[in-house]
Amino acid sequence: MGKLIAYRLALALPQLALVSLLVFFLTYLVPGSPAAAILGASATPESLAQVESDLGLDQPFAERLVEWFGAALTGDLGLSYSNSLPVSDLIAERLPATLSLVGGGLFFAAVFGILLGVLAALRPGPLDRAVNGVTSLGLAIPEFWFGLILSLVFAVQLGWVPVVAYTPLVEDPAAWFTGMILPSIALGAPAAAMVARQTRGAMAKALRAPYIDSLTAVGVPRTRVVVRYALKNAMIPVLASTGLTLRILIGASFVVETVFAIPGMGELLLHSVIGKDFPVVQGAVLVVAVLVIGVNLVLDVGYGLLDPKVRPQ
Structure with a gap:
């Protein structure tokens, strides 16, 4: 297992370097100057040149790239153009909200997706068709629309949950949990449909x-056969596809954050792109890439535990 972890970490480093290079290059190609966005309508050629010089925007591309990479290796993501605050502090302020939302959505998708998939595989017929219909509906409903409906029904009309969803966990754990219920459901419902379909197919194949017939013939209880043997083997392809599900959740979480007014990474990235605050954009994308690669590493380790054949020899 140590070889598997070392192998995945060795692959992660060039992936992070490539993502960072791509984001830096794309921000370099964005038309317009961050100095013009900072100064606004009162900008003059002299003031634009002065601000660009202060920000280092007048330096050659290669020099700026090497300087940014060198600082990033030490954990320094630079300063925001708009407010001169450290980018790492801005990200640290917004990241817990996004992690809460993505974690809640992933939990909902895993629990309900696996449950529905197992039920559909164990009960072919009307229940299987009903689950298939529910999953088709879940895949068709956009997250933002579903989030609006949930908010209107359970927050505005019934008043079961607060309209303003997010409360930091360190301030009030109970309010944090209550406020994340609807956003997690809105984000995780389409992903749960994907997990359910994957689980249903893998579970039906395993059964x-x-x-399975041999275990049943020697008298092994049905529940043990399903849980210990069939479900364990069915989780191998499900776990392998969870990485894709996570990437979808992270992308969709930015939209759900807007619906429920959650101050997460999505709002930070949106404002930074509009304001041409490139250090924030580069740092936020790098952190998201680290998050995705880290979760994929955990999934690969779990995949290796379930299936020894994927471990490097």
């Missing part, structure tokens, strides 16, 4: 395997 048709010859070893």
